[in-house]
Amino acid sequence: MRIFRFVLAIALLASSSVVMAKDSDMIRDITREQVDEKALTDAIASRTLSWLTGSSSNNDYMSVGRMANYFGFVGLRVASGHSLSRSQVAKQTLSVLDSQQRNTLLALLEQQKTPFEQVAKSRFAMNRALEGLLIGESISEEEFLELGKRYGQHEAQLGEIIAEAFGKIIQTLTAEQKQQLDAIRYAHLNGKGQELAKGNSKPKIKLNKNDKKELTNLAARFLSWSTGSEAFNDFEVVGKPSQHFGFVSLRMASNHGVKRGQVSKEVMSLLTADQRKVLEQAAKSNIDEFNRFIEQRGKLMRNLEVAQNGQSIETEKVLRYGREVGKVEASMTWSQAMAMLKVRASLTDEQSQSLLSIRNKYTAVGDQNLPKNSVERGRQLYSQCSLCHSDSSTTAPNLNSIVGRKVASDDSYNNYSKAIIDFSGSHKVWTEPLLKQFIASPKALIPGTYMGFTGLRNTQDQQALVDYLSSLN
Structure with missing residues (x-):
């Protein structure tokens, strides 16, 4: 039938x-x-x-x-x-x-x-x-x-x-x-x-x-x-x-x-x-x-x-x-x-x-495939940061040895905002807790910062990124 x-x-x-x-x-x-x-x-x-x-x-x-x-x-x-x-x-x-x-x-x-x-x-x-x-x-x-x-x-x-x-x-x-x-x-x-x-x-x-x-x-x-x-x-x-660049996900x-x-x-x-x-x-x-x-x-x-x-x-x-x-x-x-x-x-x-604004028009897929190892997880998250914070970029300061470095002190970068310079008066050094707070919401910590990134909401991701930055010291 x-x-x-x-x-x-x-x-x-x-x-x-x-x-x-x-x-x-x-x-x-x-x-x-x-x-x-x-x-x-x-x-x-x-x-x-x-x-x-x-x-x-x-x-x-x-x-x-x-x-x-x-x-x-x-x-x-x-x-x-x-x-x-x-x-x-x-x-x-x-x-x-x-x-x-x-x-x-x-x-x-x-x-x-x-x-x-x-x-x-x-x-x-x-x-x-x-x-x-x-x-x-x-x-x-x-x-x-x-x-x-x-x-x-x-x-x-x-x-x-x-x-x-x-x-x-x-x-x-x-x-x-x-x-x-x-x-x-x-x-x-x-x-x-x-x-x-x-x-x-x-x-x-x-x-x-x-x-x-x-x-x-x-x-x-x-x-x-x-x-x-x-x-x-x-x-x-x-x-x-060459399907290795994330367009399918987008x-x-x-x-x-x-x-x-x-x-x-x-x-x-x-x-x-x-x-x-x-x-x-x-x-x-x-x-x-x-x-x-x-x-x-x-x-x-x-x-x-x-x-x-x-x-x-x-x-x-x-x-x-x-x-x-x-x-x-x-x-x-x-x-x-x-x-x-x-x-x-x-x-x-x-x-x-x-470029970031164009990206923000679309909903990002979650990071469920990131590894549990915190430093490797942070390394992969950092690939997003590198758009502005690469060694050859003049867009943002270099993040090598950022943990323990004085705030707004990268001599090779000369475009710090007034907001972060003022912030450096009361916060002398980038400690891990301070970086984690900044990564969570740059504009909440430092209103007026040039940083266009809205922040990482997931606390594990915040810590992973800080762990990776610490490994660059």
Whole structure:
């Protein structure tokens, strides 16, 4: 009865009983969605905002489906005009699969957890290295590329595990199931996916919240991979390579209200011609690297796709291509970071405050991913402070050896406010308790200070930042 209702729903969408999906029937032709210099410039400019004004948890955040994203769902979503819902596609897909096929996906949930965690750790290592650059720590490009190769390898290994499980399911699909999955794809490409839900019951699967989210991700990917083509699998948007700068977090915090083009326009408008040129040159150099990224990624895809035909994936190739993909992505990331740091070094006080003001228009994601170690936690929080308090900045005084230093006494900085100079008459030295009080609310402690930062409300964060500053002595 359930299958009858499902097929009936499909019949309502097309003149024939079952309509097979064709790339030519797409609402949007993904071959025209090419990454060009403008798209890369918009990406780098928007990341300039999110990276220079964000936090570690912002940088670490990644939306569901972005790791080991080799299975064509991004292409399907773009081709649908972004009208399809991952959860809706997943529910419809799960209703087509039989209990044994669904159990294979459930087993995959457990199989991928350890490699998934390894991918996350490798990515976090890259982010910590980038944040080290923000606060003046030393890391070479060669060292960073090695981190990238490790990240790419781990991501490819995760992809192999997923592809193998998907391949097993594909081998067991009946002709009727294949038609139903094709029909789901066709409906979503033509903006009619919503209608499928009317005749399709959802299987009851009890899982915790995180596992439910990941099962949704896997089921949606299975649909796109089992019904798609190489072109869809290879498709990638500008946001995936170099996704280490916190823009995804900013977009999610704004409930998808913030757009790359919009943020780019705001950022570029406050920069000088020379500063804009630095970002534009980085984008120009990224064009060839992006093409290499897609080329190497395509080699990895072809190796994974053999699982669709029941063949064995060559693990050695997975590792090799994964490292190459990671290396190119890391190279793009490095060049973008260097450009953003160069711009930061030339920002005026007014420009820095303008960047913070743009950021404040959007709701920040919490710092739930920060480590428990207080000094490391403070180091990551300090990456936000470094926008104004970097060694080369004239916007604000240097904070090295700030604990125990006389208030308003940095000889290399000559723009202290009258408010803090007056404050230094009654408060001679920056002690840890005084710094903690200042960090909590600069303007409450020193009304009239030039400090634009509103303060850290969380007392643990306040202490962590003070602990890190103490370590700089």
